[in-house]
Amino acid sequence: MDVEPAAFEELPFEPGTVWLVGAGPGDPGLLTLHALSALRRADVIVHDALVSDRVMALASTTARREYAGKRGGRPSHSQHDISERLVALARQNLRVLRLKGGDPFIFGRGGEEAKALAEAGVCFRVVPGITAGIGGLAYAGIPATSRETNQALVLVAGHPAGDGEDRIDWEALGALGEPLVIYMGLSRLPEIGGRLIAGGLSPATKLAILTQATLASQSIVETTLGEAIADHPESPATAPTLIVIGAVIDLRHALLAHLIAP
Incomplete structure (x- = not known):
C-alpha cells in the first residue's frame, strides 16, 4: 500500500x-x-x-x-x-x-x-x-456501546494476576449491570458466572463466546449466562476467546442481515 x-x-x-x-x-x-x-x-x-x-x-x-x-x-x-x-x-x-x-x-x-x-x-x-475487546466485537456485529443499552463497558481479565490471586470483585461487576468483555476467562466461566449471578446479574443475561476474532475463522456462539455455566465444555475452545455479557449482544440481530463477514 x-x-x-x-x-x-x-x-x-x-x-x-x-x-x-x-x-x-x-x-x-x-x-x-x-x-x-x-x-x-x-x-x-x-x-x-x-x-x-x-x-x-x-x-x-x-x-x-x-x-x-x-x-x-x-x-x-x-x-x-x-x-x-x-x-x-x-x-x-x-x-x-x-x-x-x-x-x-x-x-x-x-x-x-x-x-x-x-x-x-x-x-x-x-x-x-x-484490542480484541473492541475490534472483535465490531467484526461480530456487536456495538460495544449504544445509547439504547449502556453508558459503560468493562474490559476485564478472566485469569488471576501473576501471583495467582484473583483481585476482581466479580460480585460488584454483577451488581453494576453494564456489559462485560472478559479476556482469557473461558476456563473459569462457571466460577466467574456464578459470582456475577451472586452479585445480582440475571442468569438470563445474554452471553456470547467469540473465538478467533476478526479472522476468516471467526466464530460466535450466543447463549445466556446461566446456560453457559451449565453447558460449559470440559475442553476450552481454540484460543483466543472473548466472553461478552450484556444487552449489547441483542443489537447484533438487527445488523446481521447486512453485516459483511471477515
Missing part, C-alpha cells in the same frame, strides 16, 4: 531503541500505518503467540524473528526474561520491534516491558493497537 508523503510521515526508528507495537486482533488491515512502518524497518521482531501469520507476512524479509509467546497452561517465556531480552537486543544497537496481539497496554504486559526498558535506560516508543 502506497501512502502519499503529505498524508503520512514515518517516525524515526533509531538503532538501539524498542517499539512496543499493537498488532490488533488478527486482521492485518487493522494495523496502524506506524505499525506497518515498524514491521518493514525492524532489525529484530520479538512477537507474541497471538500475532497472526498474515501480520507477520508484512515484515521485512531481513528481520530476525524471535518468538516470545505466552499461553495459559503451556510452557512459556517468563515476563522477566522477555523484558531482559528486549534490553539486551537494544544494547546490540538493533531496531527492536516488540509486536503484541491487540494493544500493548491492554492485558498485553506492555506496561511491565516499558518499565523495564525505562529502568535500563533504553528509549522506546509505544504504538497503540486495536
